[in-house]
Amino acid sequence: MIAAASDAIWDNRAACGRNYRVRCTGGTNQGVPEPCRGDSVVVRVVDYCPPGCRSTIDLSQEAFSQIADPNAGVINIEYEQ
Incomplete structure (x- = not known):
């Protein structure tokens, strides 16, 4: 389970290799009214999500599919290292 980190947590490459527990807290669009599966997932940061991400x-x-319906596309999350 892998992820890319944005500037918010990238920390000049320090986030690379860190593990984060991520949980879906809700959808961002009307298309999938209940996107969250209720589970959390632990991911390792292996890449940088460039400016504009x-x-x-x-x-x-x-x-993503472990914690949310893939049809949701974008979700709100909470996370902790």
Whole structure:
């Protein structure tokens, strides 16, 4: 389970290799009214989400599908290292 980190947590590459527990807290669009699965997932940051990235943590498809309906596309999350 992997992810890319945005500037919010990238910390000049210090986040690379860190593990974060991520949980879906809700959807961002009307298309999928209840996107969260109720689970959390632990991901390892392996990449940088470049400037303009609209995410704090950009999850791999596998990690995303563990915590949310893939059809949701974008979700709100909470996370901790």
